[in-house]
Amino acid sequence: MERRRERIDRGIKVRAGDVFALCSWREMLYLIAPRMIPILGFLLMPLVLGTYWQKVLLSVAVFALLAISWDILAQSGMISLGQALFFGLGAYCSGILNHTFGWHPLLALPAATLLGGLISTACLLPVLRLRGVYFSMVTLIIPLMLVRVVEATKIFGGTEGLSGIAPLPSKWIELYLIVGVLLAALFGFRRMLDSDYGLVLKGIKDNDRSVTNAGINIYWFKTQALFIASCIGALSGAFMTHVYMFVGMPVFALDYSILPIAAAVVGGPGTLVGATLGAVILVPLSEALRGIGGLRIVFYGCFLVMFIVALPEGIFHYVQRKYHQFERWVEVE
Amino acid sequence: MFLGTIIYALLNSAILAVMAIGFSLTFGISGVANFGYGAMYILSAYLSWMLLNLLELPYWLSVCASLMVTMGAGALMYRFVLLRVRGQALSEVIATFGVGLAVLELFNYLGFVGFEYTLPVLIDGGFVIGETMVDAQRILIAAAAAFLVAGLWAFTHHTRLGLAFRGIAQDERTALTLGIDSDWIATISVALGCGLAALAATLIIPLGSISPSEGYEVLIKALAVCIIGGLGSTGGVVAASFIIGFAERFTDAYLSSHWTMIVSLAAILVVLAVKPSGLFGRQKELEERI
Numbered sequence: 001m002e003r004r005r006e007r008i009d010r011g012i013k014v015r016a017g018d019v020f021a022l023c024s025w026r027e028m029l030y031l032i033a034p035r036m037i038p039i040l041g042f043l044l045m046p047l048v049l050g051t052y053w054q055k056v057l058l059s060v061a062v063f064a065l066l067a068i069s070w071d072i073l074a075q076s077g078m079i080s081l082g083q084a085l086f087f088g089l090g091a092y093c094s095g096i097l098n099h100t101f102g103w104h105p106l107l108a109l110p111a112a113t114l115l116g117g118l119i120s121t122a123c124l125l126p127v128l129r130l131r132g133v134y135f136s137m138v139t140l141i142i143p144l145m146l147v148r149v150v151e152a153t154k155i156f157g158g159t160e161g162l163s164g165i166a167p168l169p170s171k172w173i174e175l176y177l178i179v180g181v182l183l184a185a186l187f188g189f190r191r192m193l194d195s196d197y198g199l200v201l202k203g204i205k206d207n208d209r210s211v212t213n214a215g216i217n218i219y220w221f222k223t224q225a226l227f228i229a230s231c232i233g234a235l236s237g238a239f240m241t242h243v244y245m246f247v248g249m250p251v252f253a254l255d256y257s258i259l260p261i262a263a264a265v266v267g268g269p270g271t272l273v274g275a276t277l278g279a280v281i282l283v284p285l286s287e288a289l290r291g292i293g294g295l296r297i298v299f300y301g302c303f304l305v306m307f308i309v310a311l312p313e314g315i316f317h318y319v320q321r322k323y324h325q326f327e328r329w330v331e332v333e
Numbered sequence: 334m335f336l337g338t339i340i341y342a343l344l345n346s347a348i349l350a351v352m353a354i355g356f357s358l359t360f361g362i363s364g365v366a367n368f369g370y371g372a373m374y375i376l377s378a379y380l381s382w383m384l385l386n387l388l389e390l391p392y393w394l395s396v397c398a399s400l401m402v403t404m405g406a407g408a409l410m411y412r413f414v415l416l417r418v419r420g421q422a423l424s425e426v427i428a429t430f431g432v433g434l435a436v437l438e439l440f441n442y443l444g445f446v447g448f449e450y451t452l453p454v455l456i457d458g459g460f461v462i463g464e465t466m467v468d469a470q471r472i473l474i475a476a477a478a479a480f481l482v483a484g485l486w487a488f489t490h491h492t493r494l495g496l497a498f499r500g501i502a503q504d505e506r507t508a509l510t511l512g513i514d515s516d517w518i519a520t521i522s523v524a525l526g527c528g529l530a531a532l533a534a535t536l537i538i539p540l541g542s543i544s545p546s547e548g549y550e551v552l553i554k555a556l557a558v559c560i561i562g563g564l565g566s567t568g569g570v571v572a573a574s575f576i577i578g579f580a581e582r583f584t585d586a587y588l589s590s591h592w593t594m595i596v597s598l599a600a601i602l603v604v605l606a607v608k609p610s611g612l613f614g615r616q617k618e619l620e621e622r623i
């Protein structure tokens with residue numbers, strides 16, 4: 001007698017993927033609980049962690065923002081291999097505003113976010129028409145080139161960078177600022193991508209020519225998506241500048257390009273939450289592996305390959321499916 | 334000075350062509366991304382070094398053995414990693430780059446860095462052209478470059494296997510209907526590309542020393558040559574090698590060595606922005622931009 005496993009949607013989930021019929025508190029809890037985990041987690045974590053792990057939480061939030069920015073771009077059909085461009089430009093903008101012009105960090109941060117976003121968008125505007133892997137290669141190359149331009153021309157402190165940048169007023173402002181921004185970006189942009197506006201962006205990814213056919217100017221939409229994503233990236237860069245009180249050539253390092261992609265791939269691309277989940281898993285993991293030094297990048301490489309080959313949908317989609325469905329064994333007739 | 338720069342620019346172009354030819358065979362001609370190319374280059378160099386110095390095998394034996402092992406590694410990488418993500422361009426890039434990252438960083442971690450890690454030159458000595466001293470190894474590389482490029486052209490235009498390589502890049506399904514087993518052909522293509530990387534390492538490493546960071550540089554240079562020349566074009570590889578080779582040497586001689594890398598990166602950017610399929614690539618206008 002052969003049996004097979006049958007997957008059935010839970011009764012609460014009707015028709016479409018995101019239409020629910022709620023009749024009781026229990027069912028409301030069923031929907032609210034998964035959303036409360038990241039909110040409560042990020043808000044309460046700073047209170048219980050020690051100083052060292054608070055710093056780790058900071059970089060979790062920063063990498064999660066970079067991964068969200070990557071995911072927004074990916075959902076509009078632009079695969080970026082150079083998140084370091086956004087991160088680095090934001091970092092340098094904030095550093096220069098604070099170091100050269102003496103702006104207060106809380107003023108330099110939003111200014112650098114907009115400025116960095118504008119400059120990155122302007123950098124990529126000429127190649128906005130490129131598709132697929134050609135666009136990716138451009139984004140891979142620009143940060144590599146910017147590092148060497150800074151090194152060769154010795155602008156903005158050259159190889160030594162700018163140090164002595166003012167920190168944010170207090171540790172708690174620092175922590176709750178970045179956590180607040182992360183939660184706002186996570187839920188805000190998730191909502192945005194579910195709206196009609198997001199539908200256009202996803203349409204551009206699926207078939208850009210038919211979106212053009214519908215009379216929509218895809219270049220304008222792509223520019224907007226690029227600006228949004230680069231602002232998020234620039235914000236995380238600008239924030240990190242004030243945490244380290246230093247900005248220099250390492251801000252264009254390959255880490256800031258690879259880790260966000262790894263986070264989005266591991267967590268599950270296409271849902272911002274997956275990107276955040278990936279960062280929450282990968283960044284502390286890499287901290288814990290710090291003891292083995294260079295070997296952790298080897299692990300990264302293996303991790304990346306393993307997930308792409310074995311679980312290409314990512315952890316989040318897998319967990320979501322398990323949560324919304326139940327399984328049972330049935331006899332095969 | 335000027336003549337010397339020209340001679341070294343020519344030799345530099347030959348080195349670039351040898352470096353890029355394997356990548357061009359895999360990525361350019363049969364359309365399979367192998368971003369672990371730099372890692373394969375370094376892997377074969379370390380293998381030869383280990384066989385030579387730790388097991389003390391004769392030179393030819395160790396070089397041949399490392400070439401074989403590298404080809405095998407390429408074939409395995411295709412079978413176990415690439416095959417499962419075939420057709421998704423980005424996953425191919427990330428997966429192969431992940432493999433390369435792991436290999437290079439493993440060597441970095443094991444601490445194989447230093448001047449003692451190098452391979453012996455094939456021919457010792459050198460001679461003087463004009464007022465410039467040129468060593469025999471570089472001449473050998475130039476000869477090898479000419480031979481390899483000619484061989485690549487003949488291979489991809491006049492052999493069944495070479496035509497099959499181009500076939501799966503043009504249209505995989507049509508290739509299948511014509512009886513070309515595209516998985517098998519792609520495996521061979523990746524393996525041959527890795528073999529050429531090993532050959533390039535054997536020729537080029539004696540000029541310097543082996544270091545994992547070299548692996549990333551080789552990848553970027555090979556990518557630059559392929560993109561500027563145009564994917565799928567042998568003539569493009571030659572032209573792009575000359576363009577980058579001359580640009581590098583001349584910026585080196587007249588500007589400063591800081592600008593060397595910037596020039597080749599800027600060349601890629603300009604080519605990508607203006608004509609994404611490269612100087613000699615046939616236009617596939619709708620696939621590359623909208």
